[in-house]
Amino acid sequence: MPPSPSTRPQAAAPPLRDRGDACPGALRLHRAADGHLARIRLPAGDLTVRQAAVLADAADLLGDGHLSLTSRGNVELRGLAEGCGGRLAALLRDAGLLPSERHERIRNILASPLAGLDRHTPSDVRRWARELDALLCASEWATALSGRFLFVLDDGRGDVAALGGDVSLLAEAEAEPGAAGDRPGPAGGALLRVGDDPAALRIAGPDAPRAALAAAEAFLTAAAASGSGAWRVRELPDGHGLTARDVAAALRSAGIGAAYVPQAPAPGTRTSPPYADSAAPGIVEGPDDDRALSVLAPLGRLSAAPWRLLTAIAADDGSGALRLTPWRGIVLPGLPAAAAPRRLAELTTAGLITDPASPWHRLGACTGRPGCAKSLTDVRADATAALAAGAAVPDGLPTGPASEGLPVYWSGCARRCGHPHGSWIDVLATAEGYRVALVEPDTAPTTTRTAAPPPTAPAPAP
Structure with a gap:
């Protein structure tokens, strides 16, 4: 019987961090194979x-x-x-x-790219992002955050909410007085979530940036108490995890009102993967x-x-x-x-992708060789060759709705740097060739088939 394209892995123990993270920045440069x-x-x-x-x-x-x-x-x-x-x-x-x-x-802030630009979501999470950035830069204790800690600000459409934020703000719009139809207005508040906690805190819009900052401080307190050196909320060990109730106490101390929501809407589902249409x-x-x-x-x-x-x-x-x-x-x-x-x-x-029907849309790859010494191959050249040969993966997956329309990501080693969130097709370089797997949320990639690297071929025009 062939292996299932995706399986649920056993829970892994959170890592014990005994050093600061080595994420590169604008001032801390990383020595790579290409400079x-x-x-x-x-x-x-x-x-x-x-x-x-x-x-x-x-x-x-x-x-x-x-x-x-x-x-x-x-x-x-x-x-x-x-x-x-x-x-x-x-x-x-x-x-x-x-x-x-x-x-x-530590200025890792994602926000919905189309906020305020299309006809659907006028919530100005972009303004929240600017205010949060200013608060971070003015905070002495915030320098203790890891370079991997992530703030996510979603304007209500759900596009970035599923991208694995440590502290997430999901805008909730209210109807404008006298507005035609049910078009939302900018007067709404936000749901604040921490990590994967299904609960949330409902807060007023003007308080959103301060609340996000207070949640980050609560994480640092929890990480220090755990002795784990955790860089992210999901790395906190059992018994020291951070929940919405914990953050509610921190918000009260900061003078920020919050209402507890025991089961907030899920930040993303299989019917609306992050790569969908945002x-x-x-x-x-x-x-x-x-x-x-x-x-x-x-x-x-x-x-x-x-x-x-x-x-x-x-x-x-x-x-x-x-x-x-x-x-x-x-x-x-x-x-x-x-x-x-x-x-x-x-x-x-100029060579940019401007058509959602382009074969380059939803195709991604890590740096690979020659830029990364850990990579087993030049995954970008191999992905380009596979696309030129008419496939986004070297040997494909079984056809059907399970893999249709999902992002395809090529990785040169098991670290899979920069891979998508949610559901995606994993093309992993190994010593035997490429292994192709369907990855579902909260599941591990499982080998479905192995193929030799595709021959070098000229790239099709984007």
């Missing part, structure tokens, strides 16, 4: 055109001329030369990308004449040339801002309807 690597945190993925231009300059002047987009909406620069850290820091500081050098690695490539219709462009970078990496084109479009026709998404994409807000199709065509010509 040094810098990771620049962009809370909510927000960039001004000036900041975007500085990142392109840094990639050209100090790195390998490319920018890598991460699953947390951040940017990585690779191929950095020895001794360039001071020059890079000066560029970032002058552009406002280093508001606090002591806090730069910020899918194409034109996003907003109210009146407003449009936004959503594009993806093939395998999350692009050269400085298309990045500069994105910056120019944002400056000339857009709102002067860019938003990076946790799906390794870019959203350009504020274009007039007349300009949007022409600009989208320019981005298509």
Whole structure:
């Protein structure tokens, strides 16, 4: 009998952390096989055109001329030369990308990329993200947070709520007085969740950023009491876990009102995986004449040339801002309807993914060789070759609804750096070839079949 495409693993004991995390940052560079690597945190993925231009300059002047987009909406620069850290820091500081050098690695804030841009969710979680970032940078104790600790701010559509936040805010909108139909207004509050606790706390919207910060402080208190050195809420050992009730006490101490919700709505389901339609490539219709462009970078990496084109479009026709998404994409807000199709065509010509039907959509890969010494192969070349041969995986999965429309992610080793959340197809390099598995939420990848790496082939145009 063939193995099941996914099985539920036995619960693993939380790790015991006896050191600080080694996550790279803008100031702490990581030595990779292709040179040094810098990771620049962009809370909510927000960039001004000036900041975007500085990142392109840094990639050209100090790195390998490319920018890598991460699953947390951040940017990585690779191929950095020895001794360039001071020059890079000066560029970032002058552009406002280093508001606090002591806090730069903990500014991990995801927010719904389309918040306020389309016709569905006007909740301004982007403003919450800016306020939370300012609170983090002003907090002395927040420097003790790990570079992996994650805040997630969902505008109510459920797109980022399932991305594994340690502290999550889910906006709850209320109907605007006199608004036509049931369109929600911005006067709602938020549900605050910690880790995987099914319960939540209902708080007023203006209190949301302060409440998220208080929840993070409650985590640090729990981690210290456990003696585990935990970096994330899910790593807290039994008997020391953090729940909504624990956070409620912390909120009361901070003067923040909260109502306990014993069973909050699930943050994501199989019918609406994170890759579904949020910020899918194409034109996003907003109210009146407003449009936004959503594009993806093939395998999350692009050269400085298309990045500069994105910056120019944002400056000339857009709102002067860019938003990076946790799906390794870019959203350009504020274009007039007349300009949007022409600009989208320019981005298509530049090699970006602009069509949700593109075979590159939902295809991802880790860095692989030659950039990562731990990788067993050049997974990006292999993924490209498989796509050129007409398949997103080397030997496919059984067809059917279980795997239809899911993201496919190629990994060069068992760490699976940057893999998707929720349901996805795992293509893992091993010494015997690639192993392909269907991964469900809270399940482990299980081998379904093994295939030799695909032959080298030219990449199809995105």
